[in-house]
Amino acid sequence: MLELNKLPSLKYFLFGSLYFAEGLIFGLTTVILVILFTEKNISIEITTLVGGLSSVPWIMKFVYGPTIDFFGKYGRKIFCIIGGIIGTISLFIVAFIDPETAIIPFTALLFIGHSGVVLLDVSADAWAIQTTKINERGKVNAAMYIGLFGGTAIGGILLSCIATFYGFEMVFITTGIIIFSSIILALFVKEHKIVVKRKLIKPLLIKEFKKKNTIIVLLFCVLVAMNFGMLMFIIPEYMRNVLLLDKIQTGLLNSVYPISIVIGAAIGGCIADKLGRKKILYVTLVGLMISSALFIFADSWEKLAIIYAIVGFLTGASLYSTIGALLMDVTNPKIGGTQYSILSSISNFGEIGIAMVSGSLVIFLGYNRFFLYTAIVIGVSLLVLYFVRETLEN
Numbered sequence: 001m002l003e004l005n006k007l008p009s010l011k012y013f014l015f016g017s018l019y020f021a022e023g024l025i026f027g028l029t030t031v032i033l034v035i036l037f038t039e040k041n042i043s044i045e046i047t048t049l050v051g052g053l054s055s056v057p058w059i060m061k062f063v064y065g066p067t068i069d070f071f072g073k074y075g076r077k078i079f080c081i082i083g084g085i086i087g088t089i090s091l092f093i094v095a096f097i098d099p100e101t102a103i104i105p106f107t108a109l110l111f112i113g114h115s116g117v118v119l120l121d122v123s124a125d126a127w128a129i130q131t132t133k134i135n136e137r138g139k140v141n142a143a144m145y146i147g148l149f150g151g152t153a154i155g156g157i158l159l160s161c162i163a164t165f166y167g168f169e170m171v172f173i174t175t176g177i178i179i180f181s182s183i184i185l186a187l188f189v190k191e192h193k194i195v196v197k198r199k200l201i202k203p204l205l206i207k208e209f210k211k212k213n214t215i216i217v218l219l220f221c222v223l224v225a226m227n228f229g230m231l232m233f234i235i236p237e238y239m240r241n242v243l244l245l246d247k248i249q250t251g252l253l254n255s256v257y258p259i260s261i262v263i264g265a266a267i268g269g270c271i272a273d274k275l276g277r278k279k280i281l282y283v284t285l286v287g288l289m290i291s292s293a294l295f296i297f298a299d300s301w302e303k304l305a306i307i308y309a310i311v312g313f314l315t316g317a318s319l320y321s322t323i324g325a326l327l328m329d330v331t332n333p334k335i336g337g338t339q340y341s342i343l344s345s346i347s348n349f350g351e352i353g354i355a356m357v358s359g360s361l362v363i364f365l366g367y368n369r370f371f372l373y374t375a376i377v378i379g380v381s382l383l384v385l386y387f388v389r390e391t392l393e394n
Helices: 008-039 044-054 061-070 077-094 103-131 134-166 168-182 198-209 212-232 234-241 247-254 256-275 277-297 301-318 322-329 333-356 358-365 367-385
Strands: none
Touching (some): 008 044, 008 077, 008 103, 008 168, 008 234, 008 247, 044 103, 044 333, 044 358, 061 103, 061 198, 077 103, 077 168, 103 134, 103 333, 134 168, 134 256, 198 212, 198 333, 212 277, 212 333, 212 358, 212 367, 234 247, 234 358, 247 256, 256 277, 256 322, 277 367, 322 333, 333 358
């Protein structure tokens, strides 16, 4: 069996591969779902609602985390494997359901698929918190989100091509197969289990959430996540319905975003470990606020690609490496599954909640005002960041 403490670089590869599975289902939901529903003339309001509802498990991490800690004697790895299997089976089944005639079963099965991947995600988070030190967390978060958005980028391109040449059924089947493959490495990694007495979990959790800094960090994360959620479905929809791009063009152009996030996460995670969290967040969030507003000028695919790449890079360097490390810093490793899952659930509520109604917001506000609002939420988050206190010790 492979041991993480003897092979330090292995932990980055392990957690990156597990997050790769998340990236695939994320790309499937944000890109392929939009393309599929557009071809079937399903409205943008329904499209974003279905995408949001199927992504609700990401808000429900607070259910999965305590479950993992409650059954702590079995470790984290087993739940990663179970989650991957659930996600795979669900996607195999949803491949044969037509959303035009059976949108409720389609949404329900996609919801179950996300539920499996969320179980994998929460287990991987708890495992990472348990096995990393504070000066490794920027890099491990970078590895995770390189895997996630590498999966999103590869998924966006690969799955768009598969949809064009082989149909959408093969898209779901292929995604399921790759998700299953991503959990194989975990089978060969030795896990050192940490067991906390069940009666101590609740008192520890209450103690952690009474800390003022934890609450401020949480509010900050929600605000930054809202920017990401507002753009999640609208940009692919903008490509199809405003710029009139075809499936492959949409997949290729949309891949600019996750690729840029990968680069930003790699750089941001390393800098965050060296210089601290707040310094890089001030710089990247000011840039993100300005670049988000620039979407109002994206009247061609070239302009959109440049702005989207900048937004992706800054999102990767802030939300998907530095802020991830910040959340780990305020998490007690003894209840890592429970506390981190609750923090992530609330943060994801800002993302998924706003994404669910983003289609309606665009109809109500228009694209230009909508894009300006994506910048405003970042401006508010900068004000909250001032009150965040960095954790300097494990």
